[in-house]
Amino acid sequence: MxxxxxxxxxxxxxxxxxxxxxxxxxxxxxxxxxxxxxxxxSNCKVIINDFRIIDKEDTxxxxxxxxxxxxxxxxxxxxxxxxxxxxxxxxxxxxxxIILNIHGINDKGFNTTNVSGIxxxxxxxxxxxxxxxININNGSGIIIPNILAETSKIIxxxxxxxxTISEDELSYLMSKGISETEAKNLILTGxxxxxxxxxxxxxxxxxxxxxx
Amino acid sequence: MLKIENLNVKINNKDILxxxxxxxxxxxxxxxxxxxxxxxSTICKTIIGDPIYLVTKGKIFFNSKxxxxxxITQRAKEGIYLVNQNPIxxxxxxxxxxxxVALFEKTGEVVNIYExxxxxxxxxxxxxxxxxxIHRGINEGMSGxxxxxxxxxxxxxxxxxxxxxxxxxxxxDVDSIKVVCDNLKEYYKNHKVSILIITHGPQLLKLLSAxxxxxxxxxxxxxxxxxxxxxxxxxxxxxxxxxxYLVSENEKNE
Numbered sequence: 394m395x396x397x398x399x400x401x402x403x404x405x406x407x408x409x410x411x412x413x414x415x416x417x418x419x420x421x422x423x424x425x426x427x428x429x430x431x432x433x434x435s436n437c438k439v440i441i442n443d444f445r446i447i448d449k450e451d452t453x454x455x456x457x458x459x460x461x462x463x464x465x466x467x468x469x470x471x472x473x474x475x476x477x478x479x480x481x482x483x484x485x486x487x488x489x490x491i492i493l494n495i496h497g498i499n500d501k502g503f504n505t506t507n508v509s510g511i512x513x514x515x516x517x518x519x520x521x522x523x524x525x526x527i528n529i530n531n532g533s534g535i536i537i538p539n540i541l542a543e544t545s546k547i548i549x550x551x552x553x554x555x556x557t558i559s560e561d562e563l564s565y566l567m568s569k570g571i572s573e574t575e576a577k578n579l580i581l582t583g584x585x586x587x588x589x590x591x592x593x594x595x596x597x598x599x600x601x602x603x604x605x
Numbered sequence: 606m607l608k609i610e611n612l613n614v615k616i617n618n619k620d621i622l623x624x625x626x627x628x629x630x631x632x633x634x635x636x637x638x639x640x641x642x643x644x645x646s647t648i649c650k651t652i653i654g655d656p657i658y659l660v661t662k663g664k665i666f667f668n669s670k671x672x673x674x675x676x677i678t679q680r681a682k683e684g685i686y687l688v689n690q691n692p693i694x695x696x697x698x699x700x701x702x703x704x705x706v707a708l709f710e711k712t713g714e715v716v717n718i719y720e721x722x723x724x725x726x727x728x729x730x731x732x733x734x735x736x737x738x739i740h741r742g743i744n745e746g747m748s749g750x751x752x753x754x755x756x757x758x759x760x761x762x763x764x765x766x767x768x769x770x771x772x773x774x775x776x777x778d779v780d781s782i783k784v785v786c787d788n789l790k791e792y793y794k795n796h797k798v799s800i801l802i803i804t805h806g807p808q809l810l811k812l813l814s815a816x817x818x819x820x821x822x823x824x825x826x827x828x829x830x831x832x833x834x835x836x837x838x839x840x841x842x843x844x845x846x847x848x849x850y851l852v853s854e855n856e857k858n859e
Contacts, residue, residue: 562695565743568653569707569759570681579706583697583742 432457443468451477460486467588472502490519494588499532516546612663623824636802636810639821684766692752694744749776786812807835
């Protein structure tokens, strides 16, 4: 069983079911937990910060959210080999919000990111999927963002980008006297940490990123 | 300090600069004026070494060094600094982090954090920008005016010798233009530098006391003078410097 460092409001059983019943911030840092089901109870606000350096991994996350609750899942990763990320979101009631911020770097690796947002006929829910991949060193990736909605009384957005390091950003930093290699390091690190607000986590990520 | 000789520049297979010449000596403040889309920004991008701009002929020397042999980083290390009209944002890379790396690469020495932070804070105060900018992502979520002030924050820290201002007055309100120009003048007084100003109108040239004014058309400088030339263009517009106009005037004379 994967024991997680969480407060008392979260129950983690043998099936990796996590039930959150009060406002929580949860950090996953290169954790071995590959599959988990998270249910956010009514009126709770939850933030999950998840950073991983991946060799070969499949991660499956099922999110259930109850009424007037919110979940922000921030996930950044460096994929060195093969990474399949599957996220499934289900709304059990109304007036809830799920925001998925995923920033990944495929460094030689291949990544598939499948996100299924099942909004059904529940009204006044919000789903925002922001998934961005940068491919370096012949890395590659596929993003499959799905949103299923059976009512117009919802807000559902997805933004997906796959590309390489921005030439404009690179030229800008080089025009300040920074070498191409260091400029790339700055851009990639910034891309990975930009979705997190936790300064402690940002510092840790900077410490362990291999190209620094 | 900067000498450009018979420069031809292409972008996307289109000739932009043709036999372009410019000579800026130490301490001089030059202004290049011209209507929209005439290639003013091409001059800036070519001097800093943006690889999109293809030099097909001519030379650029900076303090006698052949700039065309240097890449963007090397040119910046020589002391060339561009303030863009639309500085881009780089989320997640803070001003402090970028400047520490840039200074380390320039000097080869680890930055003294106390002195570095002190100078950053003092410069923020001088520019009337919050000190929180120091640890904010580069230009992230900043207005046009804030971005230009942020670029001046970088300028004070990196201490360049040639400052190129590419239409920095666009998108700035009257008060912000004054803050930016006062700050640039202070930098100019305290450092031995030259400035190249690219602009549409005479306002910025007056505020920065430009010593030499050039009019750009058809990819080359077609008129040079002092600030009175800028005033003349401000009153009469660029029509007089349009090739078609000049041809028809010549025909009239004939």
